[in-house]
Amino acid sequence: MIRQTSLFLGYELRFLLRNPVWPLFGIMQPVLYLVFFAPLLGKTTSSGSMPEVLAMFTPGSMMMIALFGSLFAGFGMINETRNGVLERLAVSPAWPPAIILGRVAKDMLVLVVQAILVMGVAILMGLRIGLPEFLIMLLLMAVTGLFAASLSYGLALAIKDENGVSQLVQFFAMPLTLIAGLFLPVSLGPDWLQTLARFNPLYYGVEAGRSLFRGDLGDSTIPIAFALLIGLALITLVWSMRSLRRLAA
Numbered sequence: 001m002i003r004q005t006s007l008f009l010g011y012e013l014r015f016l017l018r019n020p021v022w023p024l025f026g027i028m029q030p031v032l033y034l035v036f037f038a039p040l041l042g043k044t045t046s047s048g049s050m051p052e053v054l055a056m057f058t059p060g061s062m063m064m065i066a067l068f069g070s071l072f073a074g075f076g077m078i079n080e081t082r083n084g085v086l087e088r089l090a091v092s093p094a095w096p097p098a099i100i101l102g103r104v105a106k107d108m109l110v111l112v113v114q115a116i117l118v119m120g121v122a123i124l125m126g127l128r129i130g131l132p133e134f135l136i137m138l139l140l141m142a143v144t145g146l147f148a149a150s151l152s153y154g155l156a157l158a159i160k161d162e163n164g165v166s167q168l169v170q171f172f173a174m175p176l177t178l179i180a181g182l183f184l185p186v187s188l189g190p191d192w193l194q195t196l197a198r199f200n201p202l203y204y205g206v207e208a209g210r211s212l213f214r215g216d217l218g219d220s221t222i223p224i225a226f227a228l229l230i231g232l233a234l235i236t237l238v239w240s241m242r243s244l245r246r247l248a249a
Contacts, residue, residue, distance in 0.1 A: 004095045004098035004102075005095075005097075005098040005105065006102075007102070008101070008102025008103065009105045009106055011102070012103055013106055027065060027114045027118055029064065029068075030061035030062065030064050031121050033064075034054070034057070034061055034118070034122055034125065035121075037183070038050075038053055038054060038125070041057060044056070044185075044188065049126075050125065050126040051126045051127060054126060054213075055128075055210065055214055056210055058127060059206055059208075059209025059210050059212070060180075060181070060206055060209075061118060061182075062115050062141055063144065063182060063202065063209065064182060065111065065115065065118065066111055066115075066144040067202070068173065069110075069111060069114065069145075069148075070111060070144075070152060071148045071149075071151065071152050071169050071173060073103070073107050073149045073153065074149075074153045074156030074165060075156065075162055077103070078159075078160055078161065078162055081156070081160055082160070097241045097244075100150075100153055100237070100240050100241050100244055104146060104149045104150055104237065107145055107146075108142045111144075112138050112142055115137070116138070119137070129212075132217065133215060133217065136217075136222070140209060140212075140226065143226060143229045143233060144205055146237065147229050147232045147233035150237040151236040151240075152165075153240040155168065155169070157240060157243035157246075176200055176202055179202075179203065180197065180200055180205070180206050181197060181203060181206055181207075186203060201225075201229060201232060204225040204229075205228075205229060207221040207225070208221045208225035
C-alpha cells in the first residue's frame, strides 16, 4: 500500500517538476493581496499596526490557496479519463486507492510549499509568528488541501466534464469563501451573517488560522477546525476512491 502510493506520488512529482510554473502562479494572487490589500486594513484592527493586520489577513490568503488551488486539481484527471489512461491504471495490478492517494499527497505537498512561501512574504512584511503556531498552520493547510483535492477528484470522476466541474466549483466556492470571512473577520458583519458563517466549516479554518497567528493555541476554533476538515477530508477521499473503483468495473 505505502510502496504503491509512493510510486504514484513520485510519478506525480516528476510530472510537476517538468512544469513547475503553475504552482508558482498559484501563489501570485495571495501575495498580491498581501502586498496591496492588507495595508488598507489598518482601521479594522485595534492598534492598526502591520503585524496585527497581517495576523488577521494572512490566514485568509492561505485558505485562498488551499481552496482555489486544490479544488481545480481534478481537471487533469478528467483529461486522463477521456483519453483512457485512468481506466488502464484502474484495471492494472496496482492498488486502486494508491492512484488517488498519490495525487492527493502531491497536492498536499505543493500546498504546504506554497503556504511556506506566502508566510515568508508575510514575515518579511512584519508578521510575527512562533514556530509551533507556524507548524500547526502548515498542518491545517495540509488537511484543508486534502479535503479540497479529494472533493475535486470525486467531482471529476462523477461529472467527467471540465465545464461542469468548473461551474459547480465556482458556484459553491465563492459564497463559501465570502461567508468564511476570508478577507475580513465575520465579526465585523451583521448578526445574521455571523450566524450563517457558523454553518460553514471554512469559517472555522480561517478563524483557527487567525488564532494561531495571534499565538492563542488554546482557542476552541483550532480543534473544531481540525475535526471538521479531517472529517470532510475522509468522506471526500473515500468517495473519490469508490468513484475510481466504479470506473474500473
